[in-house]
Amino acid sequence: MQPFSLYLPTRLVYGKDRIEELDGLTRGYGTRVLLVAGTGSARKSGLVDRVKAALAGRDIVELEGVVPNPRIDSVRAGAALCKEHNVDFIVAVGGGSVIDCSKAIAAAAVSDEEAWELVRHPDRIEKALPLFTVLTLAATGSEYDNSAVISNTATSEKLGMANDRLAPVASICDPSLTFSVPAYHTAAGIADIMSHTFEQYMVLEGNPVSDGFCETILRTCIEYGPKAVAEPDNEEARSALMLASSFGCNGMLALGRTPSPWPCHGIEHEISAFHDITHGVGLAIITPHWMRYSLTETTLARFVQYGVRVWGLDPEGDPMTVAKTAIDKTAEFFASIGLPSRLSETGVTDEHFEAMAEHVETCWWSLQGALRPIDRAGVLEILRASL
Template sequence: MQSFTYSIPTKIFFGKDQVNVLAEQIREFGGSRVLLVYGGGSIKRIGLYDTVTKILQSNNIPFFELAGIDPNPRIETVRQGIQLCHEHKLDFILAVGGGSSIDCSKVISAGYYYENDPWDLMIGKVKASQGLPLGTILTLAATGSEMDFFAVISNLETHQKIGLGDPVMFPKFSILDPTYTYSVPHNQTAAGTADIMSHTFENYFSSEKGAYLQSRLAEGILQTCIKYAPIAMRDPENYEARANLMWASSLAINGLLSLGKERKWTCHPMEHELSAYYDITHGVGLAILTPHWMEYVLNDSTAADFKDYGVNVWRLNSEDDSYKTAHLAIEKTKEFFTSLGLPSKLHEVGIGEENLLVMAQAVTKNGPIGEFRHLNTEDVYNIYKAAL
C-alpha cells in the first residue's frame, strides 16, 4: 500500500428532516446572501424548493436563483452563476439537486475569484486561489459530488467534457435525506447506480495489490448497489434501499477507496467524450462501456483480479479457472446493467462510427490512460468499436 494523506472537510447530515440545520450551517460558514442553484422542476414537484426557500426567508437570508442546470452542466451556466454572484454580492452557494447542480456550483465557487473565463480553470491554464463557500442538498444518488472536490463541466462549442479537482471546491456541508430521492424515476436510478459502480470499479481494479482493506470496502459498495438498486426501482419509496444507495454514492468517490493506490481512471474519460459529442446520460455511457473495457483488459496479469471480483462480489465458484470466472463475472455485470433497463451498445443511444477515432484521440491526447492496464489511442478506439 502506498503512503497517503486523507482529509474530507465536508460535514454530512444524513437522514430524514436534516434540512432543518440549513440556516445555521449557512451562517456557520459566513453565508448571508445565497445563490440557490438547481436543475429542472423536480425539487419543486417534491416540495423541496418550498422547504428550502421558506427556511431562507424565515431566517432573513436573501437568495437569488440559478435554475435549469443541464444534466451535463455547461460552462455558459457557470459563467452566468459567477456573474450573478458578483452583481448581487452573494457570499454563499447552495446547490439543491444531483451531481450536475453540485458540479456547476463548485466551478462557480472556484471561478468567483478568477477575473477571466472560468474555462481556464477546467483546461488547467490557471489554478483556483480560493472559492466561495458551498453547501449541498442531494436529491440523486450517483456522482458522489456531495462529498468530494471534483466537478465535470461541458463545453459544447469545443466538444469537451472535462473534470476538475481542487480542494477549494469541497462542499462545507451536505444534507443527505434519502426521502428526497423517492421521486427519482427508474431510468435515473439505473444510471445513477451504474455511475456509483463505475466509480467503485475505477478504484477497485488496480495494479496495487497491498491495499487489501480498500478492495474489500469497494466490494461491499458493489454488493450494496447490486442488492438495493432493483429494490429501489420496484419500490421507489423504500427508505432502506434509497438510504443505502445514497451513502454508497458518497463513499464510492470520496477518496476512501483510492487511498494507497494510483488514481488514473479509464472508463470515465472515455465516457466523457461520448457525452461531449452526443450529450448522453453519463451513467448510461458508463454502463455500455464498462463490460467492454473489462473484456479488453482481461489478460494473464489481470485475470486474478477479475476472479476476485467474481468470487467476492458475485459469489462465483472459487475453484473454477481464473479466466472462466472472470468471463462469467463480466457477463454478470453486463446482465445486471441490462436488468436495470440500461443499454449495452452504443448504437442504442444513437452513436455510430463517425466520431470514434477523434474521440479516442481526444481521450489520449496527453498520453495513455488508466493504471490497471495502460490504454493508448488504438486501445480506446478498439473498445469504442466493440461497444458499437
C-alpha cells in the same frame, strides 16, 4: 502500500427531514445566497421552497436550469450573479450536475480568471465561495468530494477539475428526496456509483482496506439497486444507494492503491461530450467491454477477486472462467436494471469515434496506467465493441 493523502472536510448530514438544519449549518457564512437548481423537478416537488424556507432571512438569488453534463455557460451565468449580488455562499439543490456546476461557480465567483480557464487549470483556484448542497440523486458522489466535471459545447470538451477548495462545507443527504427519481435515472446513478468503484478497484496492486471498501460499495449496489428500481419509495434501498454514492470519488475507495487513470470515465466523457448521453448510461455500456479488453493473464487475479468477493463465485473454479463469468454478470446486471447494452441504442454512431479516441489522449490524460494499458487503438476497440 502507495502513499496517499485523504482530506474530507465536508460535513455529511444524513437522514430524513434534515433540510431545516441548513439554517444552523449556514450561520456565520453571511446572508446573501445563490441557490442553484436544475431543470424543474426540485421546484415542482416543492423542494426548492423548503430550502428557501430553511434559509429564511437571507437574500436569495436563483440560478435555474442547470442541465445534466453541466455547461460552462451556466457556470459563467452563476458567477456573474454572485458578483452582481455580492453573494456570500452557494446552496446547490440537485444531483451531481447541479453540485458540479455550483463548485465551478464557487471558484469563478471570486476569481478574475475566465471560468473555463479555471476548469482547465484548477490548480489556479485559490479561494471559492462556501458551498452547501441538498442532494437529490445517488450517483456522482459530488456531495462528498472536491471535484466537478464541466462541459464546453463550443469545443466539445468535458473536463474534470479538482481542488480542495471546491469541497462542500456541508451536504444534506435525505434519501427520501430520491423517491421521485425515475427508474431509468435511478439505474444510471447505480451504474455511475459502480463505475467509480471499478475505476479505482480494477488496478494491479490492491490494498486490503480499500479493496474491502470497494467490494462493499459494489455488493451494496447489486443488492439494493434492483430494489430501488422496482420500488422507488423503498427507503432502505434508497438509503443504501445514497450512502454508497457518497464514497465514490473522494479517495476513500483508492486508499493506498496504485492511482488509476479512470479509463471508462475518460472514454465516456468523450462520448457524452459529442452526444450528450446520460453519463451513467454511457458508463454502463462501456464498462463490460472495457473489462473484456482488460482481461489478460496479467490482470486475471484481479477479476477473480472481483468475481469471488462481489459475485460470490467459487474461489476454486477455473480462474479464467470465474473472471469471464464476473464480467458477464456485470453486463447482465446493468441490463437487469433497465440500462441499454449498446451505444447504438442511445443514438450514438461511430461517426466521431476517431475524434473521441484522439481526444481521450490529448484532452483527458494517458490511459497507459490502466489495468491493461489503453492506447488510441485500444480506445477505438472498446468503442467499437460497445457500439
